[in-house]
Amino acid sequence: MPVLDPQLPPPAVPAVEPTPGRRASRAFPVCANPRCSSGWLQLWRRRRVPVVEGGWLCSPACTRAHVEGLLRREQSEVYPVSTHHHRVPIGLVLLTQGWITHEHLKEALEAQRSGANMRLGEWLVANRGLSEARLTQALGLQWSCPVFSLERHGGGLPATIVPRVLAETFGFVPLRLTATGILYLAFEDRIDHSLTLAVERMTGLRVESGLLSTSEFRRAQQDFTQGRFARSRMIEAGSIELLAEAFARHIEKRQPVQARVVRLHDLFWLRLWHQDGEPSTTSAQNPGPEDIIGSVAGFA
Ligand SMILES: [Zn+2]
Known part of the structure; x- marks a missing residue:
């Protein structure tokens, strides 16, 4: 049974480099969109959010441009491919x-x-x-990967760590988060290294992937799906531009203190954090991160 742990704070992200020639100051934060064309006057607005991957965005137009840049980065990212042909049968x-x-x-x-x-x-x-x-x-x-057992690697997992739809789509189960910040991810019969990397990038945790026997995997899956989940929704878009628009609209509506985008195979995972700093112990005070899973027609 996943333990209803306190939520994790947003992972630390490196601050966005200010565009050359535009210096940040206390009074005038620098917009993370490198092509931001807002004049100084517009920056007088009392806007401290949204923040996406460590960068503050001054206007909906900048959020839109920045998110599209992130999606294009993810689209062109080459992830390690798990190849079968080098493996001993x-x-x-x-x-x-x-x-x-x-x-x-x-x-x-x-x-x-x-x-x-x-x-x-x-x-x-x-x-x-x-x-x-x-x-x-x-x-x-x-x-060449560890074999997990529920007895040694199970229990103690914030159920909001990964949206359920991703675990179900890609056939893995998060098992446990250790006190030292290692997340155990279990697979049933093969390790998906690109997925491991994507979860690592999104959560900022060290992810260790391993296999579980079929019956233990099924049990873990059942336990995980009985847990409480991060809110998540799916968006299908006709193009990267349209997905950027949908993601940006949501970011503008929700004004997160932090957000991040990673790609898992053909899906784009956007996560928003709504609270800074130390996690609160009651879920009512801290609803946890919010996830949106986007797909683009024809992108695989
Ligand atoms: Zn801007």
Whole structure:
């Protein structure tokens, strides 16, 4: 069961470099939009928010331009791709470890060829007495990643850490946040490194990814979906420009003290924080971050 922990404060972000020639002062903060054309007079307005990735924005037009720049940055970002072809086949890992026999492997491959609707490891668990724990261990060797257990890595998780829709879409479960700021993310049969990186960038936490056995993964998923979630909504847009417009409109409406955008594969995750500093212990005082998940037609 996820623990209803206090909310996390927004992660620290480096302050935006002021545009050369425009110096910040106490009276005149510098807009984070490098092409800001607001005159000094407009900056007299009593506006201290919104702040997006550490940069203050002086007007809705600047928010719109800044957000579009962030989306384009994310769009062109090349994330590490998890490649399958360098990995030792799972059957070979199991065989090398002596956890299955040559005969078992032959039978499993034969079953796959004749259209068994199961992955090789699954078939061996279902039909040849391979234990689920051994299979997960073998997957851990195949992916060179840790194998988690609910007993050691579960519990103690703010349910607002990642929106549920992302966990469900990409097949992972956040397990636990340690006192030292390590977030354990569990996958069922392969590690998604680009996703790990995206969660790390958004939360500012060190994320450690590992595998859980199928039955533990299902249990963890169930526990996670029973938790309380960050508010999230989905937006579909026809283009990056339109998504920037929708995100910026929301930022202007909600005036967050901090916001950030990261891409997870074909989705853009915008998170808004509404409160600075130390997290409050009661959820009524601190509703936690707010998430918007955006997709762009034709972008994959
Ligand atoms: Zn501006």
